[in-house]
Amino acid sequence: MSRTGLSVGFVLTNNFTLTALSTFMDALRLAADDGDGSRQIRCRWTIMGSSPEPVRSSCGIPVARWEAFQDPRQFDYIVVVGGLLHAGPQLDPQAVDYLRAAGAQGVGLVGVCTGSFVLSRAGLMRNRRCCVSWYHHRDYLEEFPDHQPVAEQLYVVDRDRITCAGGAGVADLAAFLIERHLGSACAQKTMHIMLIDKARPPGQSQPQPPTASAEGAAAVVNDRVRRALLLMEQNLSDPLTVEQIARRLNVSTRQFERLFRDATAMSPTGFYRLLRLRYGHWLLRNSARSVTEIAQETGFADCAHFSRQFREVYGVSPSELRRDGPAPEPAVLAEGLRAVTALALDRDLVPPDRRLFE
Template identity: 75%
Template sequence: MGKTVEYRRFGGSGPAPRQEERALLSVGFILTNNFTLTALAPFIDALRLAADEGDRSRQIRCRWTIMGSRAEPVMSSCGIGVARWEPLTDPRRFDYVVVVGGLLHGGPQLDDESLAYLRAAASYGVTLIGVCTGSFVLSRIGLMKNRRCCVSWYHHRDFIEEFPDLVPVADQLYVVDRDRITCSGGAGVADLAAFLIERHLGRATAQKTMHILLIDKARPASQSQPQPPTVVEITNDRVRRALLLMEQHISDPLSVEEIVHRLNVSTRQFERLFRLAVGTSPATYYRSLRLRYGHWLLRNTKRSVTAIANEAGFADCAHFSRQFRELFGVSPSEVRRTAGPDAEADPHFSPLDAFRRTNGDSLLPDRRLFEDPEPRAQDAAQVD
């Protein structure tokens, strides 16, 4: 079926709906198979609260709908099904069409009819939004060419492997690039919704919406994601899996024995592979990863040093402070003092700034951060 036929199925050659027939903000949602509820619910709830006075939920200033090519409910990643409200309809009704993504490896995310609809919407100039792994859907059908694309740090590696010609942004909550908006997902969806509400209905409405959701204020697009991806390029599959395990267990560090068990490899072989790939022992790298995360928290949040030590996986503040000073040459309290009130307010600060201030402009960590000239017996046995 040619593109012309595909496009005419969704809107035809007639005029777009009249503006007076539309709300100030109109959004159509398309759910992928195994979509995540957190990528949908905050978005719709923010629209609901902005659309009407109080909590009455009438679609007055905002309108939204859930569309689908099939009448059967779409199953979310947690097993809750959501049925469409209406079939795929003229995309020109909407200011935005949102693709709500979820699990990457649970089979096809959308069928051909839904993909054709997205192409049609793009041809009409409708702004497309990909939340969570919705960015993968838009990229797979060529709708993210020459545009910046925001992905979660968790899927950063997946994106690079599937789209080597695209550059993912994994250190922001969401990215607005002309008629494409992509969001890393999770709680960042509420921030994106607030941005759109403010754009169309004003700041007061956006603030009211966030306050009802018990959110102090919406974070800007450039606010960094709470955990950066590993920035060392690794080709060995087992080492990459080990790094992913480390990233996923910052607050509750795994021992080297636990990592080795999950990888089904001997401790000696794992130590050798890791040193060849990274240049240091797993324990030293893991400790440095957690300390760099603590550094980021010190500069970007107002949490106490004790709370940050726990968040970075250290049993007590004294241990965290001692290791922190050894790595960075300053104490956590000194970093907190130099950050001051502007660090959290600076919308352009990202977690990679913490690396750049130590490593210069390179995204690769300075090997001095991981210097471990003499292998230590305890590194092979435990991780702090």
């Protein structure tokens, strides 16, 4: 493949995410040609692999390589498309060696979805910031405690390493690279054909804020509590009851409440409510949804209930925050699980001899 305006080689991991591949590749396709002919004129792309055998995507659709590994210097970027994290080896040794050789030659390496894990496992993300999904933030910290994960941005550009959390953020990353190499008009045209108003910048927050920072995640060592936190994160709009969570964890409600208090100094109900309010705060600052819609999205019975709880924690009503501009979120809300209790005590939300939201 000869060098052109933007050259990209894709490497697929076992159980890769099909959306990440198709979104990235479709953006290149639309940028490559003036019409909709899909001709590789301004952009060129290919799928490489060690074996001619198709690679199975996480949804079950197999995709075969187009060619064997090529000289990495003919590419501007080699994109590793990740997927399921705990479903066996993601790449074979030949593919890992190819990525290391490409990195040694200064070729830009891009990891999308869990491709960031692949690059890190190959030793290619040392001393660099690495973007991961909030969903896999704890997994990354456990495996790479000496790395610098970023779970609050869509993607991170750190010199010749680019990592993206995945999902719809892949379209934003593709637009960024298209604009870098082919200009803003080409990137804008690509996004409009994809029915995207405009590409979001790399610093844009991931749509789902994580429950806790690295410090908070490290503080929770009990596996059942960590699984409970994940269940809460995944069920913000239709909250589970404490009994339902305990049942999924195969423990009694009483035992679960005790384990949760030991780990967080809070009741499960209180923490869950605060997590939903924090998500509501994020939606108020980052979306155009009405307060009523946000109340429903965060699992409150009605707008009035949401507004009362929101004012109690943030000191302003949702409408006031919208009208007067972003009120600073109490910093400790973003610092981890233990700091949440400190917030309540510092702001006198509850008497100091009681836990938050008993």
